Amino acid sequence: MNRVGRRARRILPALMLVASEACMVNAQSNAALNVMPLPAKVEHTDGSLKIDASFRIVFAGYREPRLEHAGLRLERQIQRQTGIVILRANKSGGPATLEATTDRESKAIQELGEDESYTLDVTPTGAKLHAANPLGMLHGLQTFLQLIAITPEGFSVPAMHVEDRPRFPWRGLMIDSARHFIPPDVIKRNLDGMEAVKMNVFHWHLSENQGFRAESRKFPKLHEQGSDGLFYTQEEIRDVVEYARDRGIRVVPEFDMPGHSTAWFAGYPELASGGGPYAVERKWGVFDPAMDPTDEKTYKFLNEFIGEMARLFPDQFFHIGGDEVNGKEWDANPKIQTFMKSHRIKNNAELQAYFSGRVQELVTKHKKTPVGWDEVLVPGVPKTIVIQSWRGVDSLAAAAKDGYRGILSNGYYLDLGWSAARHYAMDPLAGPAAALTPQQKQLILGGESCIWSEYVNAENIDSRIWPRNAAIAERLWSPEGTNDVASMYARMETEATRLEWLGLTHRSFQRTMLQRIAGSWTPVEFDALRAVAQALEHEKDYAREASASVPPTSLTPLNRLVDTVYPESDVSRRFSLAVDQFIGSGCKDPAVAAQIRAQLTDWATVDDRLQLLAQSSHLVREAAPASAALSQSAKIALVALDAISKGTPLPDDQRKAQISSLNALEQQAHKAQLTLPDLPAFQKLIDAASAGSSCAGQK
């Protein structure tokens, strides 16, 4: 995890980015197979299988309730996707549209590395799905569902043969439900989304300085004093775990220690290294409170607590956090200093290693395998531990060389607002890992996307996860070398629509949030606000913390435009592609020029309408500088477009002035913690309009 240190590595090599952008324009044809993640092997055959009210799935071979549930879910999803009425009660004996054969059971408690493969054969007369166990069957059903498409003749699945299996056995999503509480129903719909893209690990980040979210019956003051009443009951947790299991998803709980633990101390200050008193932290950042690693009662408490949670969460893996201890409470505590001296512990890193070792023993004693963030990897740590790397592929490869299993999260932090393409370019086996031996490579189990929730709550979390998480899911499932970015985007857009049928709100949330921001409005004003929202993105990486005028806290409303915009603007991505296409044509394509002009004109005029709204709403007013920046920068780009179309190149001083204006406008947008994702495209137009460019003076 890590909320500060990870800043260091946020910049992806520029070369990789340029390469992916270049791919975007071509290869739209790969979008034809609307499956995400792409299967390992697909052979198209002739014809298609009609999907109508006679649809019937029949399970053969090994049977269990989970398969029955999956069949009902498939039928419900077909009904949602197509509107077709499927009355199962009405046709117990008809022929099967989809025959789904499972060879044998999977493990009662789902294990890492079980067979997840399946084969699917679709012919005009029926489909056959085959899997070794229910896990593969669940994945195959999702592929079948994704293949259903509307045609001029109705809904159908194109005939084909699919053989599929995952590249990595650990394909996870971590949700931070501690900084902001994420209600169980929101967790569940995200599990539905994970199932759709074949992710198989839900990493549940349950404790933080800002909240302790799991009910403990042994130590009830953990959730009573540490959660503001916002926690998961044990019944809710069991329900989520069962829900996940039904979808082939393991649930790995994380209780972060010895740092990130202020909320524990609200109820149990005796665990801490400082004098207290402690209360749930409201601010964001890295804080001083840390458990006392020198007091045996800490381990007595943790032994009982881990035992309780080990029984509640059936998965083999148990995440103990271990990141970002600043050591200040340890430095200030004479008893701890004395302990360190008497035990020849030289520094806080060694002290943390000592603590970490003790906790790992407890986890092992309770028959679980520990997982920890990078920091837990210190000399001598047992090889059983799994390292979750926020530092990057280098440290992951180094750990694998030393015989440690690892999962990659660096590059998969969804809250940083990166583009899907940028996440997609991150590969757990890239860089130094490529040089590992096959055995060492097998130690790299896969990856986990992470959504940290400083600026994420139940209302906007879906939009911060989806659809970009589907690109990460594909990276972790599909064969190495699945790198067609244009195809990925085309399929991701289709998947984004499908995910809405599951109840995810990653698109629909925006309208209601914008209505709140707008207050009462005319359609013209509202359209302006929406156009601004859809053209902008929130600031990337950790800029939001840096640029806030008042430091935000967990009580700060997430109701601003920055909380409402998509992390990656579809509108802007398409605009940038159009600009590339235009310039690529030597500025000679009039249709694309018209398209660019129409979009720029819309943006250029949008601010006048938005300013009307700003008079009646403080939330519009706050965002108004960004709207003005969008309109102003679009006007600058229009000047460049005019210069190109008139064949009168921009003089160099004018070019420089305009680039400088654009940069100032980007700074202006930052006042509302927003960015103008089209700025590079605007700059390209200015460059193309400038004297000496291949486009300038074309007409």
Next chain:
Amino acid sequence: MNRVGRRARRILPALMLVASEACMVNAQSNAALNVMPLPAKVEHTDGSLKIDASFRIVFAGYREPRLEHAGLRLERQIQRQTGIVILRANKSGGPATLEATTDRESKAIQELGEDESYTLDVTPTGAKLHAANPLGMLHGLQTFLQLIAITPEGFSVPAMHVEDRPRFPWRGLMIDSARHFIPPDVIKRNLDGMEAVKMNVFHWHLSENQGFRAESRKFPKLHEQGSDGLFYTQEEIRDVVEYARDRGIRVVPEFDMPGHSTAWFAGYPELASGGGPYAVERKWGVFDPAMDPTDEKTYKFLNEFIGEMARLFPDQFFHIGGDEVNGKEWDANPKIQTFMKSHRIKNNAELQAYFSGRVQELVTKHKKTPVGWDEVLVPGVPKTIVIQSWRGVDSLAAAAKDGYRGILSNGYYLDLGWSAARHYAMDPLAGPAAALTPQQKQLILGGESCIWSEYVNAENIDSRIWPRNAAIAERLWSPEGTNDVASMYARMETEATRLEWLGLTHRSFQRTMLQRIAGSWTPVEFDALRAVAQALEHEKDYAREASASVPPTSLTPLNRLVDTVYPESDVSRRFSLAVDQFIGSGCKDPAVAAQIRAQLTDWATVDDRLQLLAQSSHLVREAAPASAALSQSAKIALVALDAISKGTPLPDDQRKAQISSLNALEQQAHKAQLTLPDLPAFQKLIDAASAGSSCAGQK
């Protein structure tokens, strides 16, 4: 109810419509008080009460769990509406923002006619809400919630004094969950909507030819054989009843008999008058099967069944349907004919009256008050029965004269696709009822909107109920003479947005349905489809049944454009208002002319883009004639607008040809069972452009 006979009365007097349309343009100022239904009395005072994270509601006087729930719900709604974080756990002792005082309890089982009044005083330092009992308190909380608005300084409630009470004690919504099953969560969110607009009766239509939806433990074959597995368990029913009670809403169940009852006979054919065999009906219409009123075992069955349901539904009222028996099974059954002769029953109406009398006795025996549709009102029926009138205000007034209590549903059938203004114009005390004595008027208890579900399912039901139902709710709550249609629309639009915070999907459903129809698409194509969808309406009244090429059934997918368009197009309503304004200005207002031209140009060009989609989707292709009709008719209107702007009047033959083309285009739209709501506005433009009009030759 009645699915055929009610056709006769569907046309509201033209004068009334014209009057309301005329009001629309002015009086927007009344929109300032964004409360719906409008309170009985409002006095504005100075300043406003800030709403922020310190918000705290404190209950005083009489307390009960329902009030506690309402307080939590209020806080949750404030959080949703504003995004402000309210941590109740965090401030047990702070000062009250809203002090809510309740004098005493209401009835344990909510009764008709209990006090529902409240007073609300908002000052800059706090708000005080006062009610005699929890029912009034619940209404007052909704008013407070509606008053929260965004301002340039943040969220606040304007200072004011409100005194409010309902005009009618019975303000209901009937949902037909029998023709299409409506899941409990959809019912619940509609109860939330009802609470928001202060409706207090949920009439639950539970049995029909096409489905029997309530679990019966005494007669389990009712739901097992009569529902395709789609029914409410008794636990779910109790949960819905409790959910409704928490919101001040009574639940009146309806089991329709002796007709509309085929689904009963699937499991219990011995109740029927015919020979069977019986199965759940799939078609729509009025059918022959009817209970055997001459067999004592029918009454033995009904006695036990009504007893069971009377215990399940605590409300005093019990609806026995009683509508639309065609008598064919009775005519064909010699045993019944013999019975009629021996009992001197002259015709089927008398036979039904006999049945009805017997069933009313059973209902009374189980300590409930019967309710029935118009047909149950026959000479000699006890005065306790409540008549629900689908026939109209005349029969309601006549019943009141005879001493019967009644509720109006004629004019409130939401499935007919009427405008909100048209529903709003219906008044239970209009027409002959105006001449009743005050005592007689009191017998008219109020009204009920009804959503019949032939073309309504879980996916689109919200859009068929909301927001138009808010206009009916206002008619039943607000003082007589609350008739400003422009104010109503302005407030209804605001309320439509608020209802989305409750989870209602009346707006959001459309995008996902359109995505299904479109299949895969570019944004340009999708925008075209959406523009077409938002400009059109579904056919009104019963035209859909009449114009279907294949008779629809309960298994027909509701996935067409006709199922996706709003019953009342906001876009078209605004366009029509703009045309009225333009013509009202003597065609001299250039800004409005530009607005009209922009809209017409958009519609004129939309079809070209939609036809691209039609090549890949059967559902777009099916709707394409309506899209073409929209574009063609917009082109015709543009010609008229050009003629006006150029000052060259249209010759009379051209005028006639254009009007005739428009009518043909409307017929073409009917192929997809859609209508062009802007047609009258287009015709007005043509008339205004024609020789002799005050507009022609203006420039």
